[in-house]
Amino acid sequence: MREIDVGRITDTVADMARRSNIELPDDVVAALRAARERETLRIAREVLDQLLLNAERARETGLPLCQDTGVAVVFIDLGQDVHLTGGDLQAAVDDGVRRGYQEGYLRKSVVRDPLDRSTNTGDNTPAVMHLRLVAGDRVTVHFAPKGGGSENMSALWMLTPAQGRSGVVEAIAAQVGAAGGMPCPPLVLGVGLGGTFEMSALLAKRALLRPLGGPSPIPEVAALERDMLDAVNATGVGPMGLGGVTTALAVHVERHPCHIASLPLALNVQCHAARHMTVLL
Amino acid sequence: MTSVNAIDLTLPLTEEAACSVRAGDVVHLTGPLYTARDAAHQRLVALIEAGEELPIEIAGQVIYYCGPTPAPPGRPIGSAGPTTSYRMDDFAPELHRLGLRGTIGKGNRSAHVRQALRRYGGVYFVAVGGAGALLAEHITVAEVVAYPELGPEAIRRLEVEQFPVIVGYDxxxxxxFVGEKPLT
Incomplete structure (x- = not known):
C-alpha cells in the first residue's frame, strides 16, 4: 500500500488554483489562433485578437485571465492501492483552495446559502469534489475552476429514445443558439450522453477535462462530436454573440450505456477561458 | 490596442455622445464610471422604490457590470472583465429613466432594456468577456464608494483609459447581436 500525505494534495490544489487561473492552456490558445485565422468578420477578429492578447497579458502580469475565477471543481482519481494519511481528503482539498485563492488574489465567488445570498464563504470553499476510485497506486488531480456565466447556460434533458441522434444534435445546437453571447463564446461544450440523470451531468463536466483538438477515440462518438460542432457553428452566434463562424472551439462527448426507456443528455457549457490542469501524484 | 477605426468617447456621457455611436462600432472609453452587479442593483432599486437617496450619481453616468478580483500589491485593480448583463435587465430601465446614459457588460439583453435605451437616449456596450487581464490594464484608478461589505460586488468608481468596447445596442x-432584429 503506497502512502500519500493529504498535505501533498493541499499543496497541489493550491498551486493549480493559482496557475490555472492565470495560464490559458496551450491547446486553448492554439484553438483561438486557428479561429482567428478562420474568421473574416471585423468584430469577430477584434474579439479573438483581444482574447489572444489577454492570454499574453495574464501570463506577463500574473493577473487572472478572467475576473470570474470560478467555483473550484476538483476531480480526483484515487488509486485503490493508495492509503491517504494525515487528515480528511475534502478538508485537504478545501485547504488548498483557501490558500490558492487567497495567495493568488483570486475572486471569492461562493455564497453560503443559495437563497439568502448575503454571506460569502470568504475563501472560495467548499470545493466541488468528484472522487473516483481507480486501479493502481497513483492519484490524479484535475483542477477546473468554473465560471458562473457559462455554467448558467448549461442544460440537461431526458429525451425519448425515438428522438435519437438527430434529436440530440438539435437540442445542443438550439441551447447554444439561444444562449447567444451570454456564456462568452467561442465555447467548449462538454456533452454527457446516456447513463442516468445525474451521471449524464457528471459525464458532461468530465468531458471538459479532455484536451482540445483530440476527438473521442470511438469513431461514431467522434463523428457525433463533428456533427454537433458543425450544427453549433452553423448558428452564426460567433465570438461574444456578435457573429462569426466560431461559436464553439470544440465539442467533447462522453457516452455511457443507459436504460431502454431513456435517453439522458447533458450539456455543460464552458467559456473560451477553458481552464483545466492535471497533476499526477 | 489592436482595434482599427475605434471611436473615442469621453465619460461621463452626454446624450448626444451616447447617441452618436451605432451597433457594431468599436469604441474606446476614457473617464470615470461605476461598477455594480447583482447585489448592488438590488440595493439601488430598493432605495429608489423607498424614495431614498442613492450612494452614487446616476444621471449621465455609465455602469460597468463587473466584480473584479482583489488588487494585487502595486495595482489599482485585479482582473476586471464584464459579467453577463441579462441578470440586470429588470433593473436597467428604471436607472435609464433616472438618466443613466450607458451600461457595459456582455451578452444579449431584453426588449425592455433596448426600448429604454431608445426612449431615454442610452447605449449598451459589450466588453469582451474573459479578457479581464487585458481590460484591467485600461483601468488607472479604482476606489470603493458604496457597499464595501459586498466584496467583489461593491460599487467602485473607476477611471478608465482607452477602455475597449463594442456597441451592442444603440x-x-x-x-x-446575431439573430436579433432592430427595434421597429
Missing part, C-alpha cells in the same frame, strides 16, 4: 434600436 439608442436607435440597432443591435450588433
Amino acid at each position: 439608442c436607435r434600436g440597432g443591435t450588433a
Whole structure:
C-alpha cells in the first residue's frame, strides 16, 4: 500500500488554483489562433485578437485571465492501492483552495446559502469534489475552476429514445443558439450522453477535462462530436454573440450505456477561458 | 490596442455622445464610471422604490457590470472583465429613466432594456468577456464608494483609459447581436 500525505494534495490544489487561473492552456490558445485565422468578420477578429492578447497579458502580469475565477471543481482519481494519511481528503482539498485563492488574489465567488445570498464563504470553499476510485497506486488531480456565466447556460434533458441522434444534435445546437453571447463564446461544450440523470451531468463536466483538438477515440462518438460542432457553428452566434463562424472551439462527448426507456443528455457549457490542469501524484 | 477605426468617447456621457455611436462600432472609453452587479442593483432599486437617496450619481453616468478580483500589491485593480448583463435587465430601465446614459457588460439583453435605451437616449456596450487581464490594464484608478461589505460586488468608481468596447445596442434600436432584429 503506497502512502500519500493529504498535505501533498493541499499543496497541489493550491498551486493549480493559482496557475490555472492565470495560464490559458496551450491547446486553448492554439484553438483561438486557428479561429482567428478562420474568421473574416471585423468584430469577430477584434474579439479573438483581444482574447489572444489577454492570454499574453495574464501570463506577463500574473493577473487572472478572467475576473470570474470560478467555483473550484476538483476531480480526483484515487488509486485503490493508495492509503491517504494525515487528515480528511475534502478538508485537504478545501485547504488548498483557501490558500490558492487567497495567495493568488483570486475572486471569492461562493455564497453560503443559495437563497439568502448575503454571506460569502470568504475563501472560495467548499470545493466541488468528484472522487473516483481507480486501479493502481497513483492519484490524479484535475483542477477546473468554473465560471458562473457559462455554467448558467448549461442544460440537461431526458429525451425519448425515438428522438435519437438527430434529436440530440438539435437540442445542443438550439441551447447554444439561444444562449447567444451570454456564456462568452467561442465555447467548449462538454456533452454527457446516456447513463442516468445525474451521471449524464457528471459525464458532461468530465468531458471538459479532455484536451482540445483530440476527438473521442470511438469513431461514431467522434463523428457525433463533428456533427454537433458543425450544427453549433452553423448558428452564426460567433465570438461574444456578435457573429462569426466560431461559436464553439470544440465539442467533447462522453457516452455511457443507459436504460431502454431513456435517453439522458447533458450539456455543460464552458467559456473560451477553458481552464483545466492535471497533476499526477 | 489592436482595434482599427475605434471611436473615442469621453465619460461621463452626454446624450448626444451616447447617441452618436451605432451597433457594431468599436469604441474606446476614457473617464470615470461605476461598477455594480447583482447585489448592488438590488440595493439601488430598493432605495429608489423607498424614495431614498442613492450612494452614487446616476444621471449621465455609465455602469460597468463587473466584480473584479482583489488588487494585487502595486495595482489599482485585479482582473476586471464584464459579467453577463441579462441578470440586470429588470433593473436597467428604471436607472435609464433616472438618466443613466450607458451600461457595459456582455451578452444579449431584453426588449425592455433596448426600448429604454431608445426612449431615454442610452447605449449598451459589450466588453469582451474573459479578457479581464487585458481590460484591467485600461483601468488607472479604482476606489470603493458604496457597499464595501459586498466584496467583489461593491460599487467602485473607476477611471478608465482607452477602455475597449463594442456597441451592442444603440439608442436607435440597432443591435450588433446575431439573430436579433432592430427595434421597429
